[in-house]
Structure formats: structure tokens, C-alpha cells
Amino acid sequence: xxxxxxxxxxxxxxxxxxxxxxxxxxxxxxxxxxxxxxxxxxxxxxxxxxxxxxxxxxxxxxxxxxxxxxxxxxxxxxxxxxxxxxxxxxxxxxxxxxxxxxxxxxxxxxxxxxxxxxxxxxxxxxxxxxxxxxxxxxxxxxxxxxxxxxxxxxxxxxxxxxxxxxxxxxxxxxxxxxxxxxxxxxxxxxxxxxxxxxxxxxxxxxxxxxxxxxxxxx
Ligand code: E4P
Numbered sequence: 001x002x003x004x005x006x007x008x009x010x011x012x013x014x015x016x017x018x019x020x021x022x023x024x025x026x027x028x029x030x031x032x033x034x035x036x037x038x039x040x041x042x043x044x045x046x047x048x049x050x051x052x053x054x055x056x057x058x059x060x061x062x063x064x065x066x067x068x069x070x071x072x073x074x075x076x077x078x079x080x081x082x083x084x085x086x087x088x089x090x091x092x093x094x095x096x097x098x099x100x101x102x103x104x105x106x107x108x109x110x111x112x113x114x115x116x117x118x119x120x121x122x123x124x125x126x127x128x129x130x131x132x133x134x135x136x137x138x139x140x141x142x143x144x145x146x147x148x149x150x151x152x153x154x155x156x157x158x159x160x161x162x163x164x165x166x167x168x169x170x171x172x173x174x175x176x177x178x179x180x181x182x183x184x185x186x187x188x189x190x191x192x193x194x195x196x197x198x199x200x201x202x203x204x205x206x207x208x209x210x211x212x213x214x215x216x217x218x
Pocket of ligand 1: 028133
């Protein structure tokens with residue numbers, strides 16, 4: 001499974017990259033706003049800065065909601081760097097735009113996926129990635145992981161090349177469960193990624209090893 005980090009924070013992206021396990025980055029307009037990035041030029045410069053840190057795909061989301069607007073914004077974003085993947089919402093205009101981007105060699109991430117039908121249409125339009133939002137479904141007492149399972153079955157049935165990018169991953173168990181189901185990629189916060197390492201027996205075992213080593217040394 002590939003690991004993406006879901007943030008626009010450059011320090012966290014650097015930290016994840018330094019771990020040597022980072023395959024890409026996803027951002028969204030809320031994450032950009034959280035970093036105080038606003039205005040077209042600042043947003044573009046920030047995407048380039050992210051691309052210069054990570055050797056992998058970086059999702060950059062369009063703001064336009066109409067077809068023409070999505071195409072013109074997406075072309076600008078795709079021109080910023082070879083690693084940019086244009087993130088487009090799962091709407092009628094979005095599906096049309098994904099088809100256009102696919103036909104013109106621009107890679108896409110279909111975002112805000114909350115149903116198997118949305119994922120199926122995005123795959124039909126040639127999306128590079130679909131992003132089902134696990135955590136946001138869990139938030140409304142629905143089952144985000146069940147959606148990942150359904151999409152896995154559908155994509156395998158028809159051999160779609162579209163990859164399942166499990167998004168809105170909130171904690172380490174989501175990552176484990178997405179890996180069990182067979183999501184191609186997960187995107188989540190750094191805390192969920194490093195949380196995978198946490199185990200009290202590792203901590204106590206290491207403390208014991210070091211204490212015994214010190215004792216033996218006298
Ligand atoms: C996906 O690409 C989104 O940026 C993200 O995963 C949303 O996560 P959230 O539901 O924690 O905001």
C-alpha cells in the first residue's frame with residue numbers, strides 16, 4: 001500500500017519524507033487555508049514547494065465547480081509540476097472534466113467520494129485515483145471501510161486501472177483496515193502514520209535491553 005500524507009504543512013511533509021515511507025501528498029482547499037495560503041500565486045507557489053519536497057504525486061484541487069472553470073484551473077495546476085494530480089469533485093461537471101483531463105494526458109484524483117456509484121463513474125471517466133472519505137462516513141454513523149470494500153470488488157471485477165486512495169483516514173487502525181481490504185493508497189495525518197509504530201511492549205522491551213546492556217558494561 002502506498003502512503004500519502006494529507007496536509008499542506010511543509011514541516012509535516014518534510015518529516016514524513018524523512019521517514020523514507022512517503023509516496024505522495026494530498027491537499028484540499030481547507031488544508032491550504034489552515035496553513036494561511038491564499039491568493040492564486042501563493043497557492044501555486046505552495047504546490048511547487050510541496051512538489052520539491054516529495055518524490056511522488058501531489059493532489060491539487062480545483063475550486064471551480066463548472067466544467068469550463070475546472071478545465072482551465074486544472075490545466076494551470078498540471079503545468080506547475082510533473083507530480084501534480086488534479087483533484088476534482090465527484091459531480092456531473094467533475095466527471096466530464098475528468099474525461100477531458102484523461103483524454104489530454106492529465107492525471108486526476110476524484111475527490112469527495114461517498115458512494116460506490118460515484119467511484120464507478122469516476123473510473124469510467126478514467127480517473128487516476130478515487131478518494132472515498134472513510135472518516136467522514138464514520139462521522140455520520142455510516143461505514144467508511146465498507147465503502148472501500150465495495151469499490152475494491154467493483155474495480156477488481158472489471159480490472160479498472162483507477163487506484164483506490166482511501167481518504168479522510170483519521171487514525172492508525174483505519175490504515176491497518178484499509179491495508180487489509182486492499183486499498184491501493186491511504187492518505188492521512190502524520191500522527192496516524194507514526195501511530196502505527198506505537199506498542200508498549202516495544203517501549204518496555206527496549207528499556208529492558210538498554211538496562212541489561214548498561215548492567216553488563218558495569
Ligand atoms: C482527501 O484527499 C481529503 O483531503 C481528506 O482526506 C479529508 O479528510 P478529513 O475528513 O479528515 O478532512
